[in-house]
Amino acid sequence: xxxxxxxxxxxxxxxxxxxxxxxxxxxxxxxxxxxxxxxxxxxxxxxxxxxxxxxxxxxxxxxxxxxxxxxxxxxxxxxxxxxxxxxxxxxxxxxxxxxxxxxxxxxxxxxxxxxxxxxxxxxxxxxxxxxxxxxxxxxxxxxxxxxxxxxxxxxxxxxxxxxxxxxxxxxxxxxxxxxxxxxxxxxxxxxxxxxxxxxxxxxxxxxxxxxxxxxxxxxxxxxxxxxxxxxxxxxxxxxxxxxxxxxxxxxxxxxxxxxxxxx
Ligand code: PEP
Numbered sequence: 001x002x003x004x005x006x007x008x009x010x011x012x013x014x015x016x017x018x019x020x021x022x023x024x025x026x027x028x029x030x031x032x033x034x035x036x037x038x039x040x041x042x043x044x045x046x047x048x049x050x051x052x053x054x055x056x057x058x059x060x061x062x063x064x065x066x067x068x069x070x071x072x073x074x075x076x077x078x079x080x081x082x083x084x085x086x087x088x089x090x091x092x093x094x095x096x097x098x099x100x101x102x103x104x105x106x107x108x109x110x111x112x113x114x115x116x117x118x119x120x121x122x123x124x125x126x127x128x129x130x131x132x133x134x135x136x137x138x139x140x141x142x143x144x145x146x147x148x149x150x151x152x153x154x155x156x157x158x159x160x161x162x163x164x165x166x167x168x169x170x171x172x173x174x175x176x177x178x179x180x181x182x183x184x185x186x187x188x189x190x191x192x193x194x195x196x197x198x199x200x201x202x203x204x205x206x207x208x209x210x211x212x213x214x215x216x217x218x219x220x221x222x223x224x225x226x227x228x229x230x231x232x233x234x235x236x237x238x239x240x241x242x243x244x245x246x247x248x249x250x251x252x253x254x255x256x257x258x259x260x261x262x263x
Contacts, residue, residue, distance in 0.1 A: 013245060020056075
């Protein structure tokens with residue numbers, strides 16, 4: 001697929017943690033910790049995905065203090081506006097300068113019955129409103145046993161990309177469900193194998209250029225102690241981090257993986 005010019009992306013999915021006051025304190029402390037460590041901001045893109053109620057406060061802070069973090073939301077409505085109680089439009093998110101939105105996280109698929117069709121509609125809604133979808137795919141332990149590692153994530157990605165333009169800016173996150181929050185991460189080789197298959201899906205569903213430029217993240221029990229192994233793999237372009245993104249020093253160390261990647 002040619003030379004890899006993809007900027008690594010380290011994304012923190014806070015899930016339903018940190019209220020708006022805690023979010024502001026966390027972002028300030030993370031920024032300060034990276035500054036103290038003389039972290040080079042251009043070497044890796046950092047994104048945080050707070051709960052909806054935190055977005056305005058975090059956006060204001062990032063703006064005022066010129067903090068080089070991108071802002072993302074954890075979900076988006078498939079609809080633009082109207083009688084959809086409790087939903088959030090992509091237009092509201094882009095007005096808050098959100099750059100990314102997580103779509104199809106396994107917790108949404110499991111607890112909110114999100115199908116590949118719903119995921120596809122949300123991906124299109126995000127793109128329509130200028131947001132970059134972070135499309136989550138991954139197999140359960142049962143899927144792994146029955147179909148192997150890549151069959152289900154590859155099908156999910158195909159479904160998510162139906163009718164999406166090859167020029168669309170997207171991010172893919174490969175998150176084996178059995179690795180999320182379990183402390184049992186995939187091995188770097190397992191992650192690489194599935195990410196390579198997903199890059200092939202990008203090539204066939206979109207085109208070669210989209211496959212070469214689209215970042216594919218690994219997610220599932222990523223920590224400071226294992227990030228380097230994933231980042232050495234050619235098709236892993238970053239990480240979607242849950243639990244470890246809630247601990248300033250741990251998340252800062254993941255962001256600084258280039259200091260311990262040993263390549
Ligand atoms: C996630 O939920 O996206 C995730 C990867 O969680 P954790 O890092 O806690 O496994």
